[in-house]
Amino acid sequence: MNLYEFCNIIIVWLVDLVNNLWYWLGDFLPWVFGDFFTWAGDLAASDGHIAAMTILLEVLVVLIVAIVNVLNFIWLDRKLSGRIFDFYGPYYVGYRIGGWLQNIADGMKLFVKEIITPKDVDRLGFVLAPVIFVSSSFLILATIPLSPNFGVSTNMDGDFVAAGVLFAFAAFAIAPFSILLAGWSSNNKYTLIGGMRSAAQMMSYEIPLLLVVASVFLLSGDFSFVGVVDAQHDVWFAIPLFIGFIVFLVCIAAEVEVTPFDLPEAEAELVEGWTTEYCGMRFGFFMMTSYLRGYAGGALATALFLGGWQGPALIPDEIWFLIKAYCVFVVIEWMRWSVPRVRVDQILNLGWKRLMPLAMLNLVIAAALKTMGWF
């Protein structure tokens, strides 16, 4: 049973429940209203309505799973950084579950803070930028299935869309525009520099990232997540494409702006980078979304290189996928808390002069492997 069928059952049950009321009202009330209620009940029970409601429910489920994962990630990040820094991390709020509720408390704090729009900002861009950033990041998650049975971007038969990986990376690449927009519209020199840095950095790291993804496509011969993961049934792509895996991790770290590559929000030099002028829940969205993108990056690395949801059948596929994604995230966070930040010219040098040739080399290796018929 996949997610669509599961949601379908729930929706059909719910619609039946409501329709009982509708038809009962239709019998009971005068004929004009009765017709209306019968019509409404028929509409609710129609295939189109049930499908639409099912997809909405699917989206809701995936969204909740994503947000819970993001909360887990933030908590994990804090606990992990606490271990690295020689202290405990959060543990007062939700003492019995290891301080997990601290994130909720922080979110509530951000919710009740005043949302200030500075006087001289470009209001449209200023308000629009968080919206684009958050929505495009959630769009990535929409395409990533946790298992063949748990994903939202399916048709009614449960088949995943053909070019899911491409769509995910396309959604990944929207964020630089919103960051540049946020930086520009804030009318602040620090945010401007941060936005410009972010644009330059993300553009230059997209290219090796996508070259590596191309090598994965070359080996798997499929653009969809299910196809890519199924192609790794014998051996994970991280092993033949080891160079590509490393390049991918570095690029993902740069794309989600964790510390060695967090120049756009380098707090020591550009106060908070492109988020300087944002406060309250707008900043909360930015912060949550950066973790969300970390989750998306870990999930992409898992699906493309680490065999996705494949693993011993002892635990469910979805859990396998999440475990691997968490491991990738932990590696990224470990790097984040233990190294300094690079400089802007160094990051561009690294992107163009080191990662580009490595990504090319990786593509050549993939082509050679494919030519020799090993995949």
Next chain:
Amino acid sequence: MWINMGPQHPMTHGLWNLRIKVDGETIVDAEPEVGYLHRGIEKICENRTFTQVIPITDRLCYGSSMSWSHLYCRSVEDLMGLEVPPRAQYIRVAVLEMQRIASHLMWLAAYAADLGMMAGFIYGMRDREVFVDLLQDLTGSRLTYNYPRVGGVSHDVPPGWDKDALRACDYMEQRLREYEDIYEGSKIFMMRNVGVGVLKRDLAMNLGVTGPPMRASGAKYDLRKDRPYEAYDEMDFQVCSRTEGDCFARYRVRMDEMWESCRIIRQAVQKMPKGEWRVVAPRNAPAGTGVAMVEDPRGEGMMYVVGDGTDRPYRLKIRSPIFVTVSAAPQFLVGYKIADVVAIMGGLDMCIGENDR
């Protein structure tokens, strides 16, 4: 485009303003502005008796208050012509070196945070605690100690303190090895530091840059060694210097100084003679002038005190090393990137309390 980095900015470690003119990311001009923390300490001191001034001089620098009150006491001793008993000299040497390690560790922590390395920040602050605790055992306070007195120190060391000091030195040397692995083993740290903010030796001397930045530029001059005060002439230690003059050299000089400070603390604690720790200073100072210069953790600290026969200093002039060093900031900064500002200015170990006085 002119950018105001400050007065409230994470880079400043205090309250000052660095105006930089950037072309893209490259700095083409720089202009520091200070004075946001000016408390008029020199004027306040003129209205206090000599003893009352000591806590005020503690407030000069939140990073190394001991060295400032010690400097004040030395200048007044010079004015009064007092000779400090040997035990007090050794105690002073020990606490000064502890203060130097604590100050350098605070610098290291702030420097790591500037470069984005949060682990380094926490580790530096954590190990600073060891020496702050030692000073707390000795003096009772953790930040402003009020321990040196004109003519000695306030009180003798508590029993067992010397053993704690030796243990702290052992701990610190072990930690220093770890730091060297953490920092110098990190390629990114080296990328950010080597060749950044180069200051040539002659320029550094002419601009009045003193202390670790000058020694990193190749001038092997340390007041502790070349103009020994207190009991430093009986200590065996080396003047740490490098020739490169870049941020890495400044980092390296400070790390080496911490090694040497551990050695000095050991010797001072072990060789500490028995005897008096304080001579009674006269209440009124003679008319005249006194001057003292010491090697502060940040450079050459000087005080010039004028007495007029009363119990108050007629004039107390404080020479803050970082005040002169930061005036040379444009020479360090021009031609580097915005991100290098934090490395360069962080590498100078800014302390606004003593800068603005």
Next chain:
Amino acid sequence: MVEGGRRGGGGGQELERAPTRVDADPEERVLTGLMEGFPSSLSEAKRVRPGLLRARIKREDLYDSCRLLRESLGFEHMSMISAVDYPDRFEVVYHVSSYQNNMTLELITTTPKDDPKVDSVSDIWGGANWQEREAYDLMGITFEGHPKLERILMLKDTLYHPLRKDFRG
């Protein structure tokens, strides 16, 4: 223990010390050089203690004597510029250090109360720049020839010089 390895106390050349002659130690040489250069305006030149000299100079010859100190007598470093407000005069005290001779010279110059002006030495020692600004700011001594003689610690529009004795807050 320290030599070699990456934490070598290495690097950093020894500062070249001036050759010591038996008949003239550096401090005597500096005093003699100053007295020969400015016989009329120099007074009270003496050695206070080892490593600390003291001399008074008239303010007309201050700049020239500083140039002599910097160029011929090996004083590379302007340590401190202090201004003192005495009841009858202002004194500007220059502590000039020499790394190679390992000594400090306390050069005192006096200005009358109604005309607190001395020549700026900030083009001789770059380190004097801000210290002169500070002395101007707090004590109101005008340094002629200073590139940017503005207030530095106090606000730009302050009307008084707080370290003067006649200042009452």
